[in-house]
Amino acid sequence: MKFIVFRFNPDTDTTPRMQEYDIEVTRGMMLRDALMEVKRQDESFSFRHSCGEGVCGSDGVNANGTNVLGCITQVADLKEPITIRPLPGRPVVRDLVVDMSQFYQQYRAVKPYLIRKDPLPEQEILQSPEDRDKLDGLYECIMCGCCSTACPSFWWNPDKFHGPQALLQSWRFLADSRDQATEERLDALEGPYKLFRCHTIMNCVEVCPKHLNPTKAIGHIKELMLKHAI
Amino acid sequence: MSLTKRRFDALIIGAGGAGLNAATQLANADARVAVVSKVFPTRSHTVAAQGGVNAALANVLPDNWHWHMFDTVKGSDYLGDQDAIEFMCREAIPTVYQLEHNGVPFSRLDNGKIYQRAFGGQSQNFGGAQAARTCAAADRTGHAILHALYQQNVRARTHFFDEYFAIDLIRDDEGAILGALVLEIETGEPLLIEAKATLLATGGCGQVFRTTSNAHINTGDGMAMALRAGVPLMDMEFFQFHPTGIAGKGMLITEGVRGEGGYLINKDGERFMERYAPNAKDLASRDVVSRAIVTEVKEGRGVGPNGDHVLLKVDHLGEDIISKRLPGIRESSKIFAGVDPVVEPIPVFPTAHYVMGGIPTDRYGRVVTPIQNGPEEVVPGLYAAGECACVSVHGANRLGGNSLLDILVFGRAAGQDIIKYLKENPNHRPMNETGVEQAMSRLTRWEQKGEGLSVREVRDEFRKAMEDHAGVFRTDEIMSEGVEKVKEIRKKLADVRLTDHSDVFNTARVEALELENMVDIGMSIVLSALERKESRGAHSRPDYTERDDTNWLKHSLYFQEGDKIDFKPVHTKPLTVETFPPKARVY
Numbered sequence: 001m002k003f004i005v006f007r008f009n010p011d012t013d014t015t016p017r018m019q020e021y022d023i024e025v026t027r028g029m030m031l032r033d034a035l036m037e038v039k040r041q042d043e044s045f046s047f048r049h050s051c052g053e054g055v056c057g058s059d060g061v062n063a064n065g066t067n068v069l070g071c072i073t074q075v076a077d078l079k080e081p082i083t084i085r086p087l088p089g090r091p092v093v094r095d096l097v098v099d100m101s102q103f104y105q106q107y108r109a110v111k112p113y114l115i116r117k118d119p120l121p122e123q124e125i126l127q128s129p130e131d132r133d134k135l136d137g138l139y140e141c142i143m144c145g146c147c148s149t150a151c152p153s154f155w156w157n158p159d160k161f162h163g164p165q166a167l168l169q170s171w172r173f174l175a176d177s178r179d180q181a182t183e184e185r186l187d188a189l190e191g192p193y194k195l196f197r198c199h200t201i202m203n204c205v206e207v208c209p210k211h212l213n214p215t216k217a218i219g220h221i222k223e224l225m226l227k228h229a230i
Numbered sequence: 231m232s233l234t235k236r237r238f239d240a241l242i243i244g245a246g247g248a249g250l251n252a253a254t255q256l257a258n259a260d261a262r263v264a265v266v267s268k269v270f271p272t273r274s275h276t277v278a279a280q281g282g283v284n285a286a287l288a289n290v291l292p293d294n295w296h297w298h299m300f301d302t303v304k305g306s307d308y309l310g311d312q313d314a315i316e317f318m319c320r321e322a323i324p325t326v327y328q329l330e331h332n333g334v335p336f337s338r339l340d341n342g343k344i345y346q347r348a349f350g351g352q353s354q355n356f357g358g359a360q361a362a363r364t365c366a367a368a369d370r371t372g373h374a375i376l377h378a379l380y381q382q383n384v385r386a387r388t389h390f391f392d393e394y395f396a397i398d399l400i401r402d403d404e405g406a407i408l409g410a411l412v413l414e415i416e417t418g419e420p421l422l423i424e425a426k427a428t429l430l431a432t433g434g435c436g437q438v439f440r441t442t443s444n445a446h447i448n449t450g451d452g453m454a455m456a457l458r459a460g461v462p463l464m465d466m467e468f469f470q471f472h473p474t475g476i477a478g479k480g481m482l483i484t485e486g487v488r489g490e491g492g493y494l495i496n497k498d499g500e501r502f503m504e505r506y507a508p509n510a511k512d513l514a515s516r517d518v519v520s521r522a523i524v525t526e527v528k529e530g531r532g533v534g535p536n537g538d539h540v541l542l543k544v545d546h547l548g549e550d551i552i553s554k555r556l557p558g559i560r561e562s563s564k565i566f567a568g569v570d571p572v573v574e575p576i577p578v579f580p581t582a583h584y585v586m587g588g589i590p591t592d593r594y595g596r597v598v599t600p601i602q603n604g605p606e607e608v609v610p611g612l613y614a615a616g617e618c619a620c621v622s623v624h625g626a627n628r629l630g631g632n633s634l635l636d637i638l639v640f641g642r643a644a645g646q647d648i649i650k651y652l653k654e655n656p657n658h659r660p661m662n663e664t665g666v667e668q669a670m671s672r673l674t675r676w677e678q679k680g681e682g683l684s685v686r687e688v689r690d691e692f693r694k695a696m697e698d699h700a701g702v703f704r705t706d707e708i709m710s711e712g713v714e715k716v717k718e719i720r721k722k723l724a725d726v727r728l729t730d731h732s733d734v735f736n737t738a739r740v741e742a743l744e745l746e747n748m749v750d751i752g753m754s755i756v757l758s759a760l761e762r763k764e765s766r767g768a769h770s771r772p773d774y775t776e777r778d779d780t781n782w783l784k785h786s787l788y789f790q791e792g793d794k795i796d797f798k799p800v801h802t803k804p805l806t807v808e809t810f811p812p813k814a815r816v817y
Contacts, residue, residue: 011732028568040686043738044730048269051445053481053562055373056273072565093416094735104270113381114333124330126342135335139367139374143272176333 001025002081005038005045009094016092018083025075032059032070035084035096047096054209057142060087060149061096067146069209087149089158102158103145103165110162110170111188115181131177138172138217140210141165147204147214153197160193164204164214167195171217174224186225195221233666234421237658238264238389240648241409241425243396243452245271247372247634248616248641249431250379252595255645257386261652264423266391266412268447268740271380275433275445276637279372280484280558281349282364283329283638284631285322289343290362292354295319298363300810302632305351305515306625307767307777308812309465309785311801314593314621318632321639326365329638334378336367337555347555348489351515351629351817360513364631369484369558372634394421395740396451398669399428399459399612402662405601406610407459411669415740418733420673422666426655427611427648430456430589430597431641434617435751437744439582439700440693443475443482452618454747456589457754461599461609462787462796464620465587466751467759467769470628471702473519475581476567477539482583483559483576485630488512490555492544494523495575496531502540507817514817517627517768520580524702527579534577541575548572580702586628586768587758588620590787595619595644600787605798611655613648615640622785625800626767676742682727685742692719692749700755705773709760716752723749754788761786761795779812 003023008016023037032049039045049059052071059070062085063078075082090098116125148154148163162170170189173179189195195218204214240256242249245267256263267274286293298319303310330336330344337345344365352361367374383390397411397420409424432452436444453463473494474483488494493512496502506522507514514522523540532538544552549572552560556571563569563576590606592598595613598606616637623636699712723746730738764778765771787796802809 009732010734028566039737043684043686043728044732046735046737050269050273050447051275051278053278054565055278055370055558056269056275056445058269058273074565097735100270108384111385113378113385114331116331120331122327124327124336124344127338128342129338129340132335132338139335139377140370142277142373143270173333176335178333 001075003034003038004081004083006085007045007095008092009044029075030071031061031063031068031073031075031078034075035070046094055142057144060144060146061085062087067150067207069144069146072209087145089149089155100145103148103163106162106166107143107169110166111181111185112169112173114173114176114179116178117180125178127177134175135172137212138168138175141168141212142210144209146207146209150203150207152201152203153199157193157197161197162194164218167198167221168212168214168217171221174221183228186228189221189225234419235424236264236421237424238262239426239652240264241266241423241428242431243410243429244274244431244433244616244618245390246274246276246431246433246616247375247379247637249429250376250383251638251641252429252431252615252645252648253388254379254382254386255642256648257383257388259649261649262389264389264391264425266394266396266423268393268395268415270392271390272377274376275448276372276376278445278482279634280369280482281486281489282347282366282371282631283326283375283634284349284363284629285326285365285635286319286363287323287326287344287346287365289339290346293361293363295323296807297354297356297361298322300356301351301353302623302629303810304357304815305627305629307627307815308779308783309622309625309766309800311622312804312809313801314623316804316807317593318623318635318639322635325635325638325642329375329378332378332382334367334374336365347486348513349630350485350488350510350513350519364486364489366486369486369556375634395743396455397672397743399455400662400665400669401459402659402665404610406659407612408659408661408665411666413673416735418736420670424658424661426658427613427651429595429613429615429644429648430618431614431616432618434585435748436582436584438693438696438748438752438755440697441475441480442582443472443480444582449744449748450618450751451744451747452614453588454750456597456614457750457790460791461589461597462789463587463754464590464785464787465622465758466585466754466788467762467786468586468626468767469582469700469755470516470584470586470768471520471580472583473516473523473580474542474578476562477534477577477579479566480581481562481566482581483542483562483578485516487542487544487556487559490551491547492542495541495543496526497533497537498531502526502531510817515627516630517770518817520702521770523580539577539579542578543575544571545573545575584628584633585617586620586624586626588618589614591615591619591621593621593640593643594647595640596647600796600798613644615644626769676728676739677731678727679731680727682725683722685726685728685738685745688719688722688726689745692716692752695719696752696755700759702770704759704769704771706760709756712756713760716749716756720749720753750790753793757793757795758786758788783812
C-alpha cells in the first residue's frame with residue numbers, strides 16, 4: 001500500500017517534502033505498525049510512539065487530513081494513498097515530531113491538580129459512586145494533542161486560548177466533588193480568550209481517540225460560570 | 231566542543247510512578263531536583279498499568295497488612311526479602327490514601343470508600359478464602375495514578391528535562407555517583423547533570439523479548455547504566471510472563487478480568503485452571519497460570535487454526551459490569567483482537583511482562599552491592615526504585631497489584647532518604663573528567679560511518695533469541711544455546727553502524743543506544759537463568775522441576791565484568807513479625 005509521508009529534517013532540508021513508501025499491509029495492521037515499517041526501510045524517519053495500545057498518547061499524527069492516534073488506527077480503515085502529516089498548527093521539529101510546548105503550557109495553566117482546603121482525613125476523602133461517575137469521560141484524557149491541534153481557535157491563539165485539552169482537564173477538577181477551588185478556577189477562566197475562544201466548532205470531539213467530549217465540558221464550565229455570576 | 235553543565239541537588243532518571251513520587255517528596259522539601267525522562271512524563275509506562283494497586287484497606291472484605299505480607303512472601307516463592315515485604319505491605323495503606331488525596335479518581339463503593347477487587351494470589355487469614363485487596367480506578371489505574379503524580383509535580387514546580395536520554399552515570403574513584411551524562415533528543419546536544427544524589431527510576435526491560443506487553447521505551451536503560459557503573463543486577467533470571475496477553479500481539483488483558491469473574495477455557499471449553507490450582511483456579515499466581523496455558527497449548531488443547539492460544543471468557547459477567555469495571559479491556563479487545571468480550575471470549579497467550587530482578591537496593595532505595603565488607607554496601611549517591619530496582623519484594627514471582635505498590639512505596643522511600651542524604655552531604659563532589667570522557671565515548675561511538683550491520687537487524691535477531699531461549703520453560707540445552715547466541719550478538723554490536731548522523735530528534739541514534747542497553751541486560755538474564763538449577767516462581771526448568779531450598783534459597787548477582795555470577799542470602803527475618811518459613815506453594 002502506498003504511504004505519502006511528510007519529511008523534514010532541519011539539519012539537511014531547507015523545505016519540507018512528501019516522500020512515498022510502499023508498505024506491505026498485514027491483517028490487523030495499525031498505522032503505528034506501518035510507520036514502524038517506514039522506519040525499518042528508512043532509519044532517518046522520525047516519529048514519536050511508545051505503548052502501542054492507545055494509553056500513552058505519544059503518536060498523534062494527521063492521516064488523510066484527520067488527527068488520529070497511530071497505534072489504534074487500522075490501516076484498513078484509511079483510504080489509499082495514505083497521506084501522513086504531523087499534527088497541524090504546531091512547529092515541526094522533524095518529520096512527524098512537533099513542538100508541543102505551548103500545548104503543555106496551556107495544560108499547566110489550568111492548575112490541573114486537586115485543590116483541597118480542608119484538613120485531610122486519615123483515610124480516603126469519601127466520594128459517592130454518583131459523584132465519581134461525573135469524572136468518567138474526563139480523567140481518561142491521554143494528552144495526545146489530537147483535539148487541540150485540530151481546533152482552529154487554538155491554531156490562531158495557542159498562547160491565549162487554553163484549547164480543548166486543557167479545558168477538558170479544567171472541567172475534570174471542577175466536576176470533582178473533592179475539589180475546593182471552584183471560585184478561583186472559574187475566576188481564572190474569565191476574559192475573552194482562555195475559555196471563550198471556543199466557538200463550538202467541535203473538531204475536538206470528532207478526533208478524540210478516547211471518545212471524550214471537550215466541547216461538552218466547555219459548555220458545562222460556561223453554565224457553571226453563569227450560575228456563579230447570578 | 232564545550233560540554234554544557236547543570237547542577238542540582240538530586241537527579242531523577244525516569245518519570246514513571248517511582249520517579250515522580252520521589253520527585254514530589256524532594257520538590258516539597260525544597261530540594262533542587264531535576265527529572266530526566268526520554269519521553270514526556272505521562273507517556274511513561276506506568277500509564278499502562280490496568281488492574282490496580284494492593285493495600286489491605288479492608289473496604290470490601292476483611293483484610294490486614296500481615297495477610298498481604300504472607301501472600302507476597304508465598305507469591306515470591308520465598309525468595310523475597312521479608313523485611314522489605316513487611317515494610318511495603320504496612321506502607322501500602324497510607325500510600326493509597328496519599329494517592330487518593332493527590333486526586334486519583336479511584337472507583338468507589340456505595341459507602342464512598344475506594345473500590346477494591348480480587349486479584350491473583352490474594353488470601354484472607356494466611357492462605358484462606360480469596361481476599362479483595364486491589365484498589366482500582368476502573369481498569370485504568372496506572373493512567374490515573376501517573377497523571378495525578380505528574381499533576382502534583384506541576385503543582386510543586388519540579389524541574390523537568392523532557393525528552394532527554396540518559397547515557398551513563400558518572401562515578402569517581404571512590405565509587406560515588408556524581409550525576410549523569412544525558413542527551414537532549416531534540417537538539418542532539420549532550421548535557422552533564424551534576425547531582426549529589428542520583429535516583430534510577432527507569433522502569434522495566436520487556437522489550438528484550440519479541441512478544442511483550444511492554445512499551446517501545448521499556449529497554450532497561452537504568453539497569454544497563456548500573457551494570458556499566460560496576461553495580462551487579464540481582465535475580466535477573468526471574469522474568470514474569472503475564473498469562474493473558476492478546477494472542478499473537480502481546481497487549482495486556484488485566485488480571486482484573488479474572489478478578490471480576492472471568493475465566494480461561496481450552497478448545498474443549500474446559501475451565502482448565504481447576505486442574506492446575508483446585509482452590510484459587512484462575513486466580514492462582516501468574517507463574518502458575520502462565521505455565522498452565524503453555525502446557526494446554528503444548529498438549530494440543532489450544533484454540534484457533536494453529537491451536538496456539540486459549541480463551542478468556544467474560545461474557546457471563548454481563549455488559550453492565552464489563553462497561554463499568556473493564557471499559558479499557560473491552561476497547562482493547564475490540565481494537566486488537568477484533569472481539570467484543572460482551573459476546574465473545576478473548577484469545578490470550580502469555581506475554582513477557584515484568585522483570586522481578588534489577589538493581590539491588592535496600593528498603594530506603596539505596597543501591598547496595600558487595601564492595602569489600604559484605605554483600606550489601608551502599609553505593610554513595612546512588613538510588614534505584616521501581617521496576618529497574620530489586621529490593622527484593624517480588625522474589626521469584628510478583629503478585630498482580632504489587633507493582634504499582636512497589637514503585638509508589640519505594641519511590642517515596644527513596645525520595646525521603648535522599649532528603650536525609652542531602653543534609654549529611656551538602657556539597658557536590660569534584661567532577662571526574664575521565665568518567666565524563668568515558669560516557670561521551672558511548673555517544674561518539676555512534677558517529678562512526680561506513681558499511682555495517684543495521685540496528686534493526688541486530689535488534690530483531692536479539693529479541694527472537696531471547697524469546698526462544700529464555701521463555702516460560704527453560705532447559706540447560708535451550709539456555710546454553712541462548713547464552714551463545716546473546717554472546718554472539720554482543721560481539722556484533724561493534725559492527726553496527728548508523729546511516730543517519732543528523733542532530734535533531736534522531737530516533738535512530740536513540741534506538742542504537744537502547745539496543746546496547748538491551749543486549750547488556752539480555753546477557754544478565756540468560757546467564758543468571760542458566761546458573762540457577764531449580765524451579766522457583768517464574769523460573770521453570772523441566773530438567774530441575776523442584777524448588778531446592780537447601781542450595782538455592784539465595785539471590786543471584788550478575789556482574790558485567792567477566793560475566794560473573796555471585797550470590798547473597800535472602801533476608802528471611804521481617805522487621806517486627808515472625809518469619810514465614812518456606813512451604814510447598816499450592817494454590
